[in-house]
Amino acid sequence: MYEFTAPFQSPSGSPIRELFKYLSEPGMISFAGGYPASDLFDVEGLDAAEARAFQASNQCLQYGPTDGLPELKKELLALMARRGVTCALDQLLVTTGSQQGLDLLLRIMVAPGDVVMTEQPAYPATLQAMKLQQARIVTVPVDENGLDVDALATLLASGTVARPKLIYTVPTFANPTGATLTRERRIALLNLAVKYRFLIVEDDPYGDLRFAGDTVPSILALTNEVEDSRDWVVHFASLSKIVAPGLRVGWTIADAEITRRCVIAKQTVDLCSAPWTQATAAQYLADGALERHLPRITRMYKRKSDALCNSLHEQLGHAIQFHQPEGGMFVWARVEGVDASGLLKRAIANRVIFVPGKAFFADKVDTSELRLSFAAPGVEDIVEGVKRLKRAYDEARAGTVSSVQS
Numbered sequence: 001m002y003e004f005t006a007p008f009q010s011p012s013g014s015p016i017r018e019l020f021k022y023l024s025e026p027g028m029i030s031f032a033g034g035y036p037a038s039d040l041f042d043v044e045g046l047d048a049a050e051a052r053a054f055q056a057s058n059q060c061l062q063y064g065p066t067d068g069l070p071e072l073k074k075e076l077l078a079l080m081a082r083r084g085v086t087c088a089l090d091q092l093l094v095t096t097g098s099q100q101g102l103d104l105l106l107r108i109m110v111a112p113g114d115v116v117m118t119e120q121p122a123y124p125a126t127l128q129a130m131k132l133q134q135a136r137i138v139t140v141p142v143d144e145n146g147l148d149v150d151a152l153a154t155l156l157a158s159g160t161v162a163r164p165k166l167i168y169t170v171p172t173f174a175n176p177t178g179a180t181l182t183r184e185r186r187i188a189l190l191n192l193a194v195k196y197r198f199l200i201v202e203d204d205p206y207g208d209l210r211f212a213g214d215t216v217p218s219i220l221a222l223t224n225e226v227e228d229s230r231d232w233v234v235h236f237a238s239l240s241k242i243v244a245p246g247l248r249v250g251w252t253i254a255d256a257e258i259t260r261r262c263v264i265a266k267q268t269v270d271l272c273s274a275p276w277t278q279a280t281a282a283q284y285l286a287d288g289a290l291e292r293h294l295p296r297i298t299r300m301y302k303r304k305s306d307a308l309c310n311s312l313h314e315q316l317g318h319a320i321q322f323h324q325p326e327g328g329m330f331v332w333a334r335v336e337g338v339d340a341s342g343l344l345k346r347a348i349a350n351r352v353i354f355v356p357g358k359a360f361f362a363d364k365v366d367t368s369e370l371r372l373s374f375a376a377p378g379v380e381d382i383v384e385g386v387k388r389l390k391r392a393y394d395e396a397r398a399g400t401v402s403s404v405q406s
Helices: 017-022 043-061 070-082 098-109 124-132 149-158 183-196 219-225 256-267 275-286 289-319 340-349 379-405
Strands: 092-095 115-120 136-143 166-169 199-203 233-238 250-253 320-322 330-335 369-373
Touching (some): 043 289, 070 092, 070 275, 092 098, 098 233, 115 124, 124 136, 149 183, 199 219, 219 233, 250 256, 289 320, 289 330, 340 369
Parallel strands (some): 166 199, 199 233
Antiparallel strands (some): 092 250, 233 250, 320 330, 330 369
């Protein structure tokens, strides 16, 4: 009856958010959503920051500039400087979460049929946004060290696909794999971008959540080491994972010509991100509260990551393979002898949920893989959740054996 546009004639929603309906079930333990731990929110610090921000109530309650409140942009520039990045005001755009930054970039850069590349497995909302933009998605594999840059170089040199407009990567504690792209691969990726003239879209929401190993500079920070590479990096960041997702504060750093067009695109989307939460975020950052609070988050995430990884080894042994992350929120695993979607059905019956790996693939799906997030549940729930996962796995294996024997 209705004449929907082509991308919305038969759209599919987020496969992760489809699982949220199970969260209300009594006793359910969730390894599914990439939610930060709500009990680690700096409630007192944010309450104080909001009180200070609301002293300028007219600003909080009024429309703001599309590119972001000046006081927040000032604090974000200082934050990025501490991360080794210097940029100009006209290169920075405040967004309503970093996901909006991706949406705006795709709007201004990608026409239907244009080639875009992404690491695989990849964040499902990224794949969803690319599909709705009617882009042609080409995937590049990852391993325990992140994006396989050698495979990318081979693909680009082969000439089998058109020059991509961009490649998307979460190089530090990736969603979903938890992997971190090595410094050497980051430099190699920058050289490829300069050679083939495509944008590197660096999504960096987890970089501050390191609890082991050595810090690796962002791709944007490393542009100082590769001539002419700065113009080919678009960097997304956010306060969602390190402060609170309810603030909906993210930002984009890009060449001024890209940023200017994203600002115009944003004007048609929401006019401006909420000045109230922007002002609160500015006060929070200016007070130094983030630097004081981050160690508490990373200490607890290390405990949770260790609890999950140790429990998986104890309960499932050689039946599960994974690499222990050095930060972030996720463990990416492969289970032996069962389909992860079938395992999920049995897991739900045992009151534990996770995300089957197929949600993170644009093609070449591996049905034995799954993502587990350790951030939100408590340590005791993590241990109990893995026990329930083991029961579900045993049931799935028994069912597989039974069906084979019959």
